[in-house]
Amino acid sequence: MRAPAVQRWSVRVTGIVQGVGFRPFVHRLAAEFGLSGSVGNDERGVLIEAEGPPGALVGLVRALRERPPPLAAVSGVETAVMAPRGGSGFTIVPSTGVAAPAATLVSPDTATCDDCLAELFDPADRRYRHPFVNCTNCGPRFTIVTGVPYDRAMTTMAGFAMCAACAAEYHDPADRRFHAQPVCCPDCGPTLRFVDAASLPGVPVAGHDPFGVARGPATHRAGLPWTGIADGRYGGAGDVPDDPVAAAADALRAGAVVAVKGVGGYHLAARARDGAAVAALRARKHREDRSFAVMVPDLARARELCRVDEVEAAQLTSHRAPIVLLARRPGDGLAPAVAPGDTHLGLMLPYTPVHHLLLHDLAEPIVLTSGNVSDEPIAHRDDDAATRLAPIADALLTHDRPIRTRADDSVLRVVRGRPYPVRRSRGWVPEPIVLCAASAVPVLGCGAELKNTFCVLRGAEAFVSHHIGDLANAETMAAWTDGIAQLCRILDVEPGVVAHDLHPDHLSTRWALDRDGVELVGVQHHHAHLAGCLAEHGEAGPVIGIACDGTGYGTDGTLWGGEVFDVSVAGFTRVAHLEPVPLPGGETAIREPWRTAASWLRTAGVAPPPGLPDRVGPMWNDVQRLLAAHEAGRMRQPVTSSAGRLFDAVSALCGVRDRVTYEGQAAIELERVADLSVRDCYRVGEPGPGSRPPAEGPARLAAGELIRAVVADLVADVPVPVVAARFHHGLAGLLADAAVVAARAYGRDTVALSGGAFANQLLLELLRSRLEAGGLRVLVHSRVPCNDGGISLGQVAVAAARA
Structure with missing residues (x-):
């Protein structure tokens, strides 16, 4: 027929x-x-x-x-x-609504495309120097969406009526701006403004700074090149007499800190070669040691500061425009306070028209860091920025297009030619990750306490949120709950299952336990880490999993963190772990690594290396009494098998870092000092986990032998870079041997690696190479971070698999 x-x-x-x-x-x-x-x-x-x-x-x-x-x-x-x-x-035909739940997906925010850039810098174009130029191939998306379907009325551009010229483009199917919802021009779009912070109500002036730092304009305002406010629309040929971008560039040249409103929130900017300005920004922001990100005008400037291979260049110039961690070149000319002691630099290129204009006018690198005080969420509303950023910034480069959802910059590094996310946010969110198991009921994964993201599972599509941060205060919790409500609104779902961490004191766990009418699924922290790694690879397991991080609440009530599992998305068996040690003082030991060093010395049965008790002072004896009371059962301390705390201990023993100002600092600095030319390692003669039946419980991996070897080398005056390298090699060998034996015992051919300790590239590569040499396939993260930013994906994957 x-x-x-x-x-x-x-x-x-x-x-x-x-x-x-x-x-x-x-x-x-x-x-x-x-x-x-x-x-x-x-x-x-x-x-x-x-x-x-x-x-x-x-x-x-x-x-x-x-x-x-x-x-x-x-x-x-x-x-x-x-x-x-x-x-x-x-x-x-026009968009329509239907009664069924919305299944459309909103695009992530996207860097300015080449066509729009050409218009931005063309004096003959009607969008010349227009800070909001965009088209269907670029511009704001997720951060301006208020609902679905994705039409202008459902964005924060709803209040800007299109002029006749823009409307003609918008309705022309042959035009690049056909149904580009944020389309606008100088005649109908938002307005950019440059505002002296001292002109904002309630901002301290005359040299008084509540943060205890002298403010440039407040102390020598007469010498600065701006008059207070620049407010104007751009467009057409010719000079613009009232140019906010030019005013901001002048302020930066004069040493000011400028708050810049981007696509997902405010940044704080300073000239990266101005030591005084960067130091002032660091002090006002209360960011003592952690490196700042740097924005450069173009790829050529990036290559002047760092070594950039083809894959890294592709990431820098992609439409996602993340911060990429790159190896620094010596003598880069940046202020020492930009990235103190760091061999790498987080670089990004301009990704909004405002950034392109500012970097074009300034023509030099700027520090561009999240607009917040450390540990607070990034400011994205104008009133919030005026309150929280005006005491930090000398001026604001802002505009009147509202940001509905905040989104920090994404951060990644390239490992073996593939992206290795550190923070997944702007440019990726809300792009879904498709799981191998679907759920008939929408699932919410609450995420972790630190580096929080949440995740909403609709069917088999997992939507990992933008970066929220540490759930340590009311502001961050408010940002978290608002983000959940907004993503559920966009996806048109009401979660019937809520997956959460087991730790009873985590704010996200408490929030979950207060929900009525939902099914609760508690997911062990390290199971979620490894399930997230499996989920992003579209695998269900079982595999051998190695989870190494700071601390996570274990099923036995202790704090885990150096684990070998036989694991699937649905469940796990704890096969082996680093031998546990008490944390004297609990969370205080996380902030003061010397305490964990004292505990490991006691567990390993060795005396401290010269200098450690003297650096600590009288508190050393106090902690010794605390540990003795723990051993006698008079005053119990938390017990942990954490790889992160082991790194802390070795860092303190080596005199690298006794106290930290941010999470993971001691381990990060220990990796930095390691001599990469060293190939020998500390050898640990520990029976493999396969040598005992699983019924007898998990094997203990004798990390105490590593501590004894470290101390012996330090006493023998072996240089710290050599000791640090030997420790990395020794820990990698200890974990690899345990995983190889477990793989044979359980009949597995694949190992998954997850947990924040694998942000350590030296440890990751040493362990990965050893596992591959043992004939095992190795899964590592490439779509969500190995740190706690990937926990929420693992939580929803576990909940779906169990259902």
């Missing part, structure tokens, strides 16, 4: 297909294949009705899958045959 000469198909396309130029793309395909019909958006994605020869319809569907627009991510194409209707022409 011959097929009809003409057929009509309904084609449903799902994924990230709104706000990315998908409908004009379909319109062009219809013309290419000679089809009639229509295309439109609804709450499930894009719906096409196409009529024409069957071969042309097949070609249309193939093109939808194989060559979508640059920013689109097609997750599904479904077809159904309809009755032909006849007619000619192909039209783009």
Whole structure:
């Protein structure tokens, strides 16, 4: 039987297909294949009705899958045959709503494209120096969305009525700005302003600074090159007499700290070569030691500061525009306070028109760090910025387009030619990760206490949130709960299952336990780490898993952190772990690594190396009494098997870091000092976990032998860089041997690595190489961070697998 000469198909396309130029793309395909019909958006994605020869319809569907627009991510194409209707022409119809739950996906925020950049710097273009130039291929998306479907009325651009010229572009299917929801120009778009912080109500002036740091403008305001406020619209040829960007550039040259409103929130900026300005920013922000990120005008400038290979360059220049951690070149000329003692630098390129204009006018690197005081969420509302940032910044470069959802910059490094995320946020969120197991009920994963993200699972699509931060105060908790409500609103879901950490004192756990009418699923911290690694690879396990991090609440009530599991997404068996030690003073020991060093010395049965008790002073004897009371059962201390605390101990023993100002600092600095030319290691003669039946409980890995070897070398005056390297090699060998033996005992051929300790690239590479040499396939993270930022993905994966 011959097929009809003409057929009509309904084609449903799902994924990230709104706000990315998908409908004009379909319109062009219809013309290419000679089809009639229509295309439109609804709450499930894009719906096409196409009529024409069957071969042309097949070609249309193939093109939808194989060559979508640059920013689109097609997750599904479904077809159904309809009755032909006849007619000619192909039209783009208005968006519609449906009663079914919304299934459309919102695009992440995207860096300014080359076409828009060309307009931005073309004096003859009507968008010349327009700070909000965008099109369907770039610009704000997730951070301005208030609801779905993704139309202008459902964004924070709703209050800016398009002028006739922009409306003509918006409605022209052949135009690059067809249905670009944030489209605007100098005549109808937001307004950029430069504001002297001293002009804001309630901001201290005349040299008084509540942060205890002299403010540039407050102490020598007369010598600065701005008059208070610059407020103007750009556009057309010729000079602009009132230029906020030029005023901001002048302020930075004069040594000011400037708060800059970006796409996902405010940043704090200072000239990266101005030591006084960077030091002032560091002091006002209360950021004592952690390195700052740096923005440079272009890739050529990035290569002047750092070594940049082809993959790293591709990441820097991608539409996601993350901060990329790169190896520094000697003599880069940056102020020492930018990244004190750090051999790497976090670099990024301009990704909004405002950034491009500012870096063009200034023509030199700037520090660009999150607009907050340390441990607070990034400021994204203008009133909040005026309150929280005005005491830190000397001026603000701001605008009147609201930011609905804050989003910090994403951070990654490249490992073996692949991205290795440190923080997954702007540019990726809310792009989903598809799991191998779906859930019939929406699931919320609350995430961890530190480096928090949350995750919403809808079917098999896991939406990991933007970076929230440490849930340590009311402001961050408010940002967390608001973020959950907003993502659930966009996805049109109401979670029926809430997955949470086991730690009873975590704020996210307490919040989960207070929910009514939901099923609660408690997920062990390190199981969530490894389940997240499996989930992003689309695997269910079982595999051998190595989880190394700071501390996570274990099923036995102790604090785990140096674990070998036989693990699947659904469950785990604890096969081996680092031998446990008490943490004298509990959380105080995390802030003061010398305490953990004292505990490890006692466990290992060795005297401290010269100098350690003297550095600590009288508190050394206090901690010895505390440990003795613990051993006698008179005053119990928390007990941990943490790899992170082991690193802390060795760092303190080596005199690298006795006290920390941010999480992981002691381990980070120990890695920095390690001599990479050293190949020998401390050898630990520990029976493998496969030498005992699982019923007898997990094996203890004798990390105390590493401590004894470290102390012996220090007493023998072996240089600290050699000791640090030998320790890294020794720990990698200890974990690798345990995993290889466990893999043989349990019949596994794959090992997954997760946990914050694997941000340590030396440990990661040493362990990975040893495992591969043992014939094992190794899974590491490439889509979510190995640290606690990936916990929420693991939580929803576990909940779905158990369901």
